[in-house]
Amino acid sequence: MVRKRGEHGVIVLTAAFFISFTVITANYYRLALEQKNVPAAQQSRIFTYEVGRCQGTIYDTKMRPLTNAETKLKAVAVPDMTDREITAEYAVDRDKFYEEYDKGLPFEFECTSLAYESDGLTIFKVPQRYSERQTARHVIGYLSDNEGADGVEYAYNSILRADYPNNSVSYETDGFGRILTGNGKSVFRTNSYKCGVVLTIDKDIQKICEDCGKGIKTGAIVCADIKSGDILAMASFPNYSPEKLDEAMENKDCPLINRALYSYSVGSVFKLVTAAEAIEEGAGDIVYDCCGSTDVDGRIFNCHKLDGHGIQTMSEALTNSCNTYFIELSQCLDLEKLRERAYSLGFGRENYLCTGMIGSAGVLPTEKELSIPAEMANFSFGQGKLSATPLQITQLTCSIANGGKKPVLRLIKGLTVDGETVGNEKKTRYSQVMSEDTAEQLRKMMILAVRDNENSKAKTKKMSVGAKTSTAQTGKTDAKGEELCHAWITGFFPARKPKYAVTVFIENGGYGNDAAAPVFRMIADRMSELD
Structure with a gap:
């Protein structure tokens, strides 16, 4: 049979497209198979632990904080990267520390000023919303479910509890969620709590x-x-x-x-x-x-x-x-x-x-x-x-x-x-x-x-x-x-x-x-x- 020149060109293009598609598809499956065969431990991810909730401050007329006036030391510990007994010496409540430590997961605890940082232990100064000697309580108000419910806390809730970044520490983990030791850590210390409302109160x-x-x-x-x-x-x-x-x-x-x-x-x-x-x-x-x-x-x-x-x-x-x-x-x-x-x-x-x-x-x-x-x-x-x-x-x-x-x-x-x-x-x-x-x-x-x-x-x-x-x-x-x-x-x-x-x-x-x-x-x- 005699084919026309145009028909011959279409056949060639179709064959070329089919060959190219086959090669691309084969390479895709080869890459997918290679990725599938990579050990989970080599697929790194980021784990972040946040400490406390950053809230804006209520100040007096001289810019002295009426809330967030006092801080507590909070430490984030990674059990696999810290010594149980040595770290426990820094805990304010040791019984609670042991209980959390033995779970094997990163956790936070209140620590003393003697604590020092390491790869597996990160210390933050966390503002306390109210102090034991809190003044102007009827003016400041109070919270309910971490939202302002009365006083200035209520009136300026959207400002005092805006989407501020919190204190945090981040680690690389493997595909199973295990923290990779030796890769260091990334620490973020927020100062967003300085935002807030200034009162006329002295x-x-x-x-x-x-x-x-x-x-x-x-x-x-x-x-x-x-x-x-x-x-x-x-x-x-x-x-x-x-x-x-x-x-x-x-x-x-x-x-x-x-x-x-x-x-x-x-x-x-x-x-x-x-x-x-x-x-x-x-x-x-x-x-x-x-x-x-x-x-x-x-x-x-x-x-x-x-x-x-x-x-x-x-x-x-x-x-x-x-x-x-x-x-x-x-x-x-x-x-x-x-x-x-x-x-x-x-x-x-x-x-x-x-x-x-x-x-x-x-x-x-x-x-x-x-x-x-x-x-x-x-x-x-x-x-x-x-x-x-x-x-x-x-x-x-x-x-x-x-x-x-x-x-x-x-x-x-x-x-x-x-x-x-x-x-x-x-x-x-x-x-x-x-x-x-x-x-x-x-x-x-x-x-x-x-x-x-x-x-x-x-x-x-x-x-x-x-x-x-x-x-x-x-x-x-x-x-x-x-x-x-x-x-x-x-x-x-x-x-x-x-x-x-x-x-x-x-x-x-x-x-x-x-x-x-x-x-x-x-x-x-x-x-x-x-x-």
Whole structure:
């Protein structure tokens, strides 16, 4: 048969393609067979052991760590590359060490400072999230399943627990997962924990407040910078251990509650608001003769001194905490303006600190409620439906000591990536809530309320202060039928050039001068040593 030239070319190409495909396929199977026959021990892989979980740090205002402040030495041991008995000498818990060592697998254990590294032993300094002497627990919060569940831990969980690299050591292994000896190791030591959140809290002041408040069963202490509104300390009592949350949850005194954010009956510290409005309305020079009681629309209101204080100026009435003076004073004031003054000073308004940490607005009676004479009388000296948080009372004191400028309270200073510098820092914000002259008059009255009161327990040894105490009736009684009262004091120091505002609140603590004032005095004395 005669074939055409074109057909002959197709046959040649087909044959060439078939031969090439056969050769390639044969080589593929030969290589695969060779790889299959390589001993497993020669097929190397990498084994990595991570130590701890790297978490960002929460810092105080001076860049001192509040979390990750302490470290423990953790060692990673490879049994095949270490001596059992010699290495055990470095273990803090030898029984646990032997138990893990005898399993034959790489493991970590807490070691002493005497331990030294070798190919089979790698030592890391691992930050501990919380310390035994942990401060600012109600501010920092706590973790649940290694995620932020409360406080700053919760608010900044995504930053504090970002995908940071952990401390680790890596070894080459054979195909059976056995570590290859003699090939060395690769060690990574992370410093990502330096990233984090910077607070306005001052670690030293926080510790002073916590130490001075140890005798408080339930209550709170707040300290703020008068000009900036930065919260330098916020302590709540009772305290708790973030490592023992189950115990805290079973405690009937509810230690997990941050009482600085909760509102309570206020009492006489509110007289400062009534006095501020009176001065603004030109009624600051009113003099009143306290006889021990007064009649308001048929209802009798008693002063705490039943036989009366006698003739009282506003300053004397604040010093003596004369209820009837302020009741009579309120009858001369514009109801709407008095309520507005209280609102402008922070009553009835939340204090937003960060996500999940918001100070309650408390209760500021409505104008309709205050139109009832008895309600207005109670309101004038801080009783009735009125309630406020320790944060709000501290903000009031800041406003008075800062020339009538109310600063916005701040807890979060900013963020850091290196543990040395602060980014995203916000500027101080404030509003003028009373005239500078009114604030100055109130400041002097608060100084006299301590200096001229021979019974004042707020007097300090090292400097002069200004303060106002309060014994707030709750309308509740104890098992003995005695009335329960909250003890308050709010004040500032140094007196001449105020720098700090401090509020001490003791739930059901009794008299403000007996219970809260001594704590305030201790705090002021201790803080005077810092400057």
